[in-house]
Amino acid sequence: MSAIECLAFASKARVGLRELTTLVRWSRERNEQLGVTGLLLYDSDYFFGYLEGEAQRVQRLYDAIALDTRHHEVRLLQHGALAKCRFDRWLMGYLYEPIFVGELEALWSGKMALGDIDARLKRWSLEGDVL
Numbered sequence: 557m558s559a560i561e562c563l564a565f566a567s568k569a570r571v572g573l574r575e576l577t578t579l580v581r582w583s584r585e586r587n588e589q590l591g592v593t594g595l596l597l598y599d600s601d602y603f604f605g606y607l608e609g610e611a612q613r614v615q616r617l618y619d620a621i622a623l624d625t626r627h628h629e630v631r632l633l634q635h636g637a638l639a640k641c642r643f644d645r646w647l648m649g650y651l652y653e654p655i656f657v658g659e660l661e662a663l664w665s666g667k668m669a670l671g672d673i674d675a676r677l678k679r680w681s682l683e684g685d686v687l
């Protein structure tokens with residue numbers, strides 16, 4: 557069995573909702589083929605991405621994502637070994653609820669640590685909204 561890793565990043569978005577739909581549809585299909593699970597959050601200005609799966613696949617996918625011109629100033633927030641996957645699928649969330657306003661920016665800028673949303677990541681992994 558190869559090692560399972562998780563990787564989290566945050567970035568500034570360069571896409572609107574229409575392009576996002578294409579991106580999400582493609583990513584969901586591709587991740588399913590790769591056996592990569594996780595989460596993508598978007599609030600129209602920022603992305604937060606969390607990927608988990610076989611180490612090399614996650615790394616290769618992130619390398620491709622980091623070069624994608626649909627976002628910029630991509631920051632790697634976390635990268636490490638996982639005992640087992642927390643997400644059994646890849647979820648996509650829009651964060652328009654007022655409670656989330658500013659949170660993706662805070663993650664991107666380092667004002668908020670990933671640990672601060674850990675409980676929510678767990679909850680989303682069980683009952684996340686799917687686009």
Ligand SMILES: Cc1cc2nc3c(=O)[nH]c(=O)nc-3n(C[C@H](O)[C@H](O)[C@H](O)COP(=O)(O)O)c2cc1C
Nearest residue numbers: 579582583586587603605617620621622624626627
């Ligand atoms: C914020 C963001 C998140 C992305 N997430 C994924 C993803 O989870 N899976 C995926 O296959 N592509 C994702 N992509 C798209 C990739 O950057 C890339 O377009 C895709 O993997 C195709 O790469 P390739 O042309 O090198 O095969 C994402 C792009 C952006 C901007």
